[in-house]
Amino acid sequence: MNPAATNPPPAETAAWFLAQPAAFHEKWMAMALAEARAAAEEGEVPMGCVVVRRLPDGTARPVGRDRNRVESLKDPTAHAEVLAIGQAAADVGDWRLTDCALYVTKEPCPMCGGAIVLGRLALVAWAASDPKRGAHTVFGMFDHPGLNHRPATLFPVGGPAILEELQSFFRARREKPPTSNL
Numbered sequence: 001m002n003p004a005a006t007n008p009p010p011a012e013t014a015a016w017f018l019a020q021p022a023a024f025h026e027k028w029m030a031m032a033l034a035e036a037r038a039a040a041e042e043g044e045v046p047m048g049c050v051v052v053r054r055l056p057d058g059t060a061r062p063v064g065r066d067r068n069r070v071e072s073l074k075d076p077t078a079h080a081e082v083l084a085i086g087q088a089a090a091d092v093g094d095w096r097l098t099d100c101a102l103y104v105t106k107e108p109c110p111m112c113g114g115a116i117v118l119g120r121l122a123l124v125a126w127a128a129s130d131p132k133r134g135a136h137t138v139f140g141m142f143d144h145p146g147l148n149h150r151p152a153t154l155f156p157v158g159g160p161a162i163l164e165e166l167q168s169f170f171r172a173r174r175e176k177p178p179t180s181n182l
């Protein structure tokens, strides 16, 4: 049996997520922000991510939740999105995450954008865009005609308070002395 056949098509799931009120998206982004806060405290790049699955009863629940762990795992691929997508696939029992949306505090990098495309997530939402290396803003990955899956996008999710907090995380990180081991 092909498990994908039982999943709703991504476009239909994306439309369902996009039809939810702002409070729905802000709730998941607040959860991602809590992960980013924890990453900042651990001396990691302050990124947090939550993968949310649409359930047949019309509700949704988180199936993956993590933060950047590049420093602690000494792994250049241990970005919040990659870790959360791995958890979600384990929870769902399928690498096809067609009924899931991904919420991340800052726009994914190209590696994570690739993981989102490979996992066929229906929607990707972020609070802050990344004009330097954003998968969508710079590389146009989420509507690239050469890729076989194009997730819907939603940004910015959350108000100015989230953006201010994220900026303060990154500002504090830049101002840290280079010799600091924190």
Ligand SMILES: [Zn+2]
Pocket (backbone or CB within 6 Å): 079, 080, 081, 108, 109, 110, 111, 112, 113
């Ligand atoms: Zn990344």
